[in-house]
Amino acid sequence: RSSWLLLAPLLTPPVPVITAPPCSLCPEGAHRFQWIRNLVPEFGISSSHVKVLSSPAEFYELLKVQIRAAKQRVVMASLYLGTGLLEQELVYCLEETLEKSLQAKGSPDLRVSILLDCTRGSRGRKNSRTMLLPLLRRFPEQVRVSLFHTPKLRGLLRLLIPERFNETIGLQHIKVYLFDDNVILSGANLSDLYFTNRQDRYILLQDSPEIADFFTELVDAIGDVSLQLQQDDTVQMMEGMVHPYQGDKVAYCEIANRRVMEVINSARTRQELLHAKTFHSSQPGSSLVSQQGSQASGSVKPEPDTWIYPLIQMKPFGIQIDEMVTETLLTEAERDARIYLTTGYFNLTQAYMDLILGTRAEYRILLASPEVNGFFGAKGVAGAIPAAYVYIEHQFYSEVCYLQQQQRVQLQEYSRDGWTFHAKGLWLYLAGSDLPCLTLIGSPNFGYRSVHRDLEAQVAIVTESRALQQQLHQEQKQLYLCSGVVSTSTFEQPNRYVKLWVKLVTPLIKNFF
Numbered sequence: 001r002s003s004w005l006l007l008a009p010l011l012t013p014p015v016p017v018i019t020a021p022p023c024s025l026c027p028e029g030a031h032r033f034q035w036i037r038n039l040v041p042e043f044g045i046s047s048s049h050v051k052v053l054s055s056p057a058e059f060y061e062l063l064k065v066q067i068r069a070a071k072q073r074v075v076m077a078s079l080y081l082g083t084g085l086l087e088q089e090l091v092y093c094l095e096e097t098l099e100k101s102l103q104a105k106g107s108p109d110l111r112v113s114i115l116l117d118c119t120r121g122s123r124g125r126k127n128s129r130t131m132l133l134p135l136l137r138r139f140p141e142q143v144r145v146s147l148f149h150t151p152k153l154r155g156l157l158r159l160l161i162p163e164r165f166n167e168t169i170g171l172q173h174i175k176v177y178l179f180d181d182n183v184i185l186s187g188a189n190l191s192d193l194y195f196t197n198r199q200d201r202y203i204l205l206q207d208s209p210e211i212a213d214f215f216t217e218l219v220d221a222i223g224d225v226s227l228q229l230q231q232d233d234t235v236q237m238m239e240g241m242v243h244p245y246q247g248d249k250v251a252y253c254e255i256a257n258r259r260v261m262e263v264i265n266s267a268r269t270r271q272e273l274l275h276a277k278t279f280h281s282s283q284p285g286s287s288l289v290s291q292q293g294s295q296a297s298g299s300v301k302p303e304p305d306t307w308i309y310p311l312i313q314m315k316p317f318g319i320q321i322d323e324m325v326t327e328t329l330l331t332e333a334e335r336d337a338r339i340y341l342t343t344g345y346f347n348l349t350q351a352y353m354d355l356i357l358g359t360r361a362e363y364r365i366l367l368a369s370p371e372v373n374g375f376f377g378a379k380g381v382a383g384a385i386p387a388a389y390v391y392i393e394h395q396f397y398s399e400v401c402y403l404q405q406q407q408r409v410q411l412q413e414y415s416r417d418g419w420t421f422h423a424k425g426l427w428l429y430l431a432g433s434d435l436p437c438l439t440l441i442g443s444p445n446f447g448y449r450s451v452h453r454d455l456e457a458q459v460a461i462v463t464e465s466r467a468l469q470q471q472l473h474q475e476q477k478q479l480y481l482c483s484g485v486v487s488t489s490t491f492e493q494p495n496r497y498v499k500l501w502v503k504l505v506t507p508l509i510k511n512f513f
């Protein structure tokens with residue numbers, strides 16, 4: 001019965017097509033990717049503030065250290081919070097830090113804001129909500145837990161689709177973890193697998209108040225249009241806010257669009273003013289006295305050699321910035337440039353596939369082998385999902401071979417005993433360069449869900465620093481080191497056999513996983 005209910009999402013009306021305005025590339029500026037700031041705020045920082053992490057254990061330890069050191073704010077956005085011992089330890093860390101803040105003189109300064117997906121965070125009797133209730137009850141004035149519910153899951157559809165399958169309609173998928181002015185960008189969720197043996201990517205931006213402010217405001221904006229967890233484990237909307245699945249869908253999406261775009265546009269305006277001020281103060285005719293004064297106060301920052309661009313994708317709300325930027329990057333990649341693209345779930349949109357197959361750059365695409373797919377060994381219908389990914393991969397590889405592009409477009413499968421694979425993003429190497437100058441890191445998987453269904457965010461990091469480029473290069477090499485090149489013989493192996501029913505159903509449901 002559950003198998004047929006997988007097809008229930010097909011009853012939902014199609015997402016309206018929104019025509020993206022053209023992205024004009026700007027030839028002027030410090031680097032060739034400066035055109036991105038026409039769409040989003042540009043944050044210039046020193047590369048010394050950027051640290052690339054490599055392992056789940058390192059990520060977990062950093063989370064605990066950052067929570068314990070936080071004084072003003074902890075903001076965490078994730079798909080869900082797990083229910084194991086490692087996750088419980090994170091909650092204890094939050095409790096200790098909040099307790100310290102409460103005991104400090106005067107009113108407590110620390111504020112904790114957590115944004116999760118409602119359907120995923122409510123799954124099972126013990127879930128993300130029950131994990132966080134003690135914090136909410138102990139520190140009601142300091143803790144906020146927001147649960148985003150997609151406006152697409154409503155009415156009869158919401159009643160028909162069982163728990164777990166209801167997550168196929170749309171999710172809060174953003175992953176960002178910030179502590180005061182330090183920001184961790186990742187694709188990892190707050191669950192024990194992501195702290196132990198589920199490979200992902202993680203980048204720490206230290207002492208970056210403007211970036212931390214932006215993501216705080218973004219999470220607040222999404223939180224404002226989300227359900228608020230109450231102390232009795234019920235949920236309710238903020239006063240005066242349209243309900244995501246009981247209220248008017250169009251009105252809700254318009255309000256959500258307005259809130260998120262306000263955050264993006266106000267940050268963009270602030271950064272443009274800051275950029276203009278910095279530019280003018282650095283000119284030969286600027287006031288020597290003011291420059292000397294700022295030097296004396298120790299407020300002079302090193303010249304930025306790295307630029308951070310937040311890319312937001314929320315198609316349900318008509319926001320498709322990440323899609324526009326990603327498509328432009330793939331379109332403009334020159335001959336002999338190399339793009340290393342990785343995704344834990346290889347299910348590219350048709351637009352991305354067409355650009356990869358039809359443009360000039362070289363591609364090295366890293367994806368999960370069936371054994372390291374997160375759904376491998378799952379019960380019921382979900383257990384067939386790795387086979388569906390094999391089928392999608394085989395179709396794409398066949399197209400590459402048909403177009404005789406095997407030298408230019410290469411697939412590689414990540415394989416590691418006892419591990420699963422969840423890394424996503426890309427690294428761009430300009431023609432003639434042995435180091436990447438740009439990376440994308442965050443939550444999107446480059447698939448239909450990421451583009452059309454879920455709330456996503458990643459950042460483009462552009463750097464002129466050879467030291468940071470070396471860090472990014474080493475990150476890429478370490479991931480690809482655990483992979484093998486896909487060839488025709490790959491699909492002849494017994495573990496690549498795809499049952500007929502999976503082949504028949506995959507085209508119908510591929511937009512839901």
